[in-house]
Amino acid sequence: MTKQAPTLVLDEEPPHPAEHKLLSRTVADWLAERIIMGEEAPGARLTELDVARRAGVSRSPVREALRILEGEGLVDIAPRYGAHVAHIGIADVEELYECRMLLEPVCMRLAVVALTDGDIDELEDVRRRMESASTSPRLFLSLNVQYFRTLALHCPNDTLRELVELTWKKAVRYWSIFARIPHYAEVSIMQHTTLHDAVRAGDGAAAERADRLILERALHEIVATFEHVA
Amino acid sequence: MTKQAPTLVLDEEPPHPAEHKLLSRTVADWLAERIIMGEEAPGARLTELDVARRAGVSRSPVREALRILEGEGLVDIAPRYGAHVAHIGIADVEELYECRMLLEPVCMRLAVVALTDGDIDELEDVRRRMESASTSPRLFLSLNVQYFRTLALHCPNDTLRELVELTWKKAVRYWSIFARIPHYAEVSIMQHTTLHDAVRAGDGAAAERADRLILERALHEIVATFEHVA
DNA sequence: GCGGAACGTTCTGTATACAACACACAGCAC
DNA sequence: GTGCTGTGTGTTGTATACAGAACGTTCCGC
Numbered sequence: 001m002t003k004q005a006p007t008l009v010l011d012e013e014p015p016h017p018a019e020h021k022l023l024s025r026t027v028a029d030w031l032a033e034r035i036i037m038g039e040e041a042p043g044a045r046l047t048e049l050d051v052a053r054r055a056g057v058s059r060s061p062v063r064e065a066l067r068i069l070e071g072e073g074l075v076d077i078a079p080r081y082g083a084h085v086a087h088i089g090i091a092d093v094e095e096l097y098e099c100r101m102l103l104e105p106v107c108m109r110l111a112v113v114a115l116t117d118g119d120i121d122e123l124e125d126v127r128r129r130m131e132s133a134s135t136s137p138r139l140f141l142s143l144n145v146q147y148f149r150t151l152a153l154h155c156p157n158d159t160l161r162e163l164v165e166l167t168w169k170k171a172v173r174y175w176s177i178f179a180r181i182p183h184y185a186e187v188s189i190m191q192h193t194t195l196h197d198a199v200r201a202g203d204g205a206a207a208e209r210a211d212r213l214i215l216e217r218a219l220h221e222i223v224a225t226f227e228h229v230a
Numbered sequence: 231m232t233k234q235a236p237t238l239v240l241d242e243e244p245p246h247p248a249e250h251k252l253l254s255r256t257v258a259d260w261l262a263e264r265i266i267m268g269e270e271a272p273g274a275r276l277t278e279l280d281v282a283r284r285a286g287v288s289r290s291p292v293r294e295a296l297r298i299l300e301g302e303g304l305v306d307i308a309p310r311y312g313a314h315v316a317h318i319g320i321a322d323v324e325e326l327y328e329c330r331m332l333l334e335p336v337c338m339r340l341a342v343v344a345l346t347d348g349d350i351d352e353l354e355d356v357r358r359r360m361e362s363a364s365t366s367p368r369l370f371l372s373l374n375v376q377y378f379r380t381l382a383l384h385c386p387n388d389t390l391r392e393l394v395e396l397t398w399k400k401a402v403r404y405w406s407i408f409a410r411i412p413h414y415a416e417v418s419i420m421q422h423t424t425l426h427d428a429v430r431a432g433d434g435a436a437a438e439r440a441d442r443l444i445l446e447r448a449l450h451e452i453v454a455t456f457e458h459v460a
Numbered sequence: 461g462c463g464g465a466a467c468g469t470t471c472t473g474t475a476t477a478c479a480a481c482a483c484a485c486a487g488c489a490c
Numbered sequence: 491g492t493g494c495t496g497t498g499t500g501t502t503g504t505a506t507a508c509a510g511a512a513c514g515t516t517c518c519g520c
Contacts (some may be wrong), residue, residue: 020511022309023474047501051462058475063502064297071301079252080502095389102332102390159325159400160332163393170389250481251506277471288505293472310472310511 024064027055031065035074035085038176046075056081072169086173090226093174097219100167101212105162108148109208111155112199120189120200123150127196134185141175144188151199174222189219238450245285254294257285261295265304265315268406276305276313303400316403320456323404327449330397331442336395338378339438341385342429348428353380357426371405374418381429411455421447 021095031051034040052062066083069075073084115123126147133139155161178184191214198206264270282292298315299305300305305313324346345353356377363369375398385391408414428436 020309049501059502060474060476064294064473067294067297079250082501092389095387098387099333099390099393102336103329106332157325157328159322160329161327163396166393279471289472290504290506294503312472 021229027061028068030067032074036172036175040085042047042085042087044085069130093222094172097215101215103164105208107152107155107160108211109204110157112149112207113204114154114156123199137179140185141178177222177225181221253287254291257291258295258298262304263397266402270315272315272317298354314430323452326400327445331445333394335438335441337382337385337390339434339442341381342437343385343434344384353429367409370415371408407455411451
């Protein structure tokens with residue numbers, strides 16, 4: 001219902017827009033970054049006390065951070081045992097993309113037909129920055145997500161949007177692989193053009209098709225690269 | 231939570247199957263039950279200390295329980311403000327069912343083709359108990375979920391299964407409405423027959439169609455009843 | 461009477477303390 | 491040597507203590 005600007009926070013805003021970042025969220029982001037970048041090995045045990053010491057905080061926010069990360073699929077938690085960095089496997093990627101293909105194209109279709117001219121301008125801007133960031137994989141991926149996130153914000157089905165965003169949070173786990181795909185940005189930009197045209201035309205069906213194609217290609221690329229790497 | 235089937239990684243699994251129920255989980259279940267049964271009014275504020283006192287525990291497990299319930303969509307949490315019982319609206323139901331229709335039928339299709347004879351026997355048993363429970367809405371709904379859950383357990387795509395289970399956790403919020411639908415069980419059983427036939431025949435495509443029909447009808451019924459009640 | 465600021469209450473967020481449990485290893489019996 | 495048991499260490503789960511923020515109230519100025 002209430003649209004949020006460029007912040008990535010989900011929803012919610014009773015009294016104050018709550019930009020006051022909680023420690024637990026900060027720790028979660030910090031640890032997520034390390035996991036995504038591969039600085040925490042898959043399968044490695046994450047002791048609350050150890051994480052707390054390294055982050056320079058007490059166990060309380062760390063505990064909450066680990067639960068958050070569990071929800072985002074970055075760690076596994078076993079009761080009375082502790083947290084592990086979640087394993088990364090090619091089967092998981094395929095599963096995740098199968099799910100994304102079910103949800104995301106529909107989300108895009110619904111969002112595109114709800115866009116205003118101002119929204120399209122905003123997307124144009126992100127798109128431009130993507131084009132000029134094709135040499136930095138990390139930045140490109142970040143802008144890519146921002147494009148989709150901005151678009152999804154206009155999906156009238158909030159439940160669907162939240163599910164899609166959940167899949168994105170899980171997908172972020174494989175960025176390290178994307179970053180290794182040669183010429184990923186250039187090819188991605190090309191395919192992205194089809195989606196962007198649909199956005200400008202307000203053509204929901206075309207956007208749905210375009211997103212499905214993008215996902216199919218991304219899965220194909222990542223599987224090939226994964227096999228090449230591992 | 232995770233199925234943990236054929237992981238080839240060494241991955242030491244939780245030493246004990248962890249039936250040891252944590253206090254936080256107990257509180258979460260207790261509070262969820264109260265919310266579902268309408269004993270906690272939608273929109274009502276849930277103060278950590280108040281819940282803790284009523285549950286007879288300290289704030290720590292309550293805090294975790296509220297986060298769990300937030301993930302399941304039963305409460306909303308705003309930073310530095312607290313938790314509210316999530317509102318229940320007809321728009322949310324429609325959104326949720328739109329999502330379920332995208333995910334669940336595919337999940338059922340994949341599961342049905344993976345069933346063994348033993349699995350089918352187990353489902354037959356649940357089915358029989360459903361037939362004899364048509365007079366108790368609560369029990370019927372519970373068995374209904376058990377049927378689908380048992381089925382979904384065999385979906386080879388764990389990520390999809392988890393997403394589907396997430397939508398179920400959210401859907402449980404509307405049981406109080408289902409329970410008011412006249413003759414719900416009888417009609418439901420009838421439609422359920424189509425699905426069950428597909429299960430026995432191992433016909434994935436038929437199961438997918440059947441589940442889609444079931445969801446469409448359920449949405450229709452719940453919308454009608456909601457308008458009648460509210 | 462009305463607006464606004466200072467105050468006080470209440471709650472969350474974080475830190476710390478304590479208890480229960482799990483695992484590893486050493487020592488003993490056989 | 492093998493298997494069991496008791497102890498020790500480390501970690502999680504829960505309770506409690508403390509600090510700061512948000513909200514309501516009251517009191518003052520006008």
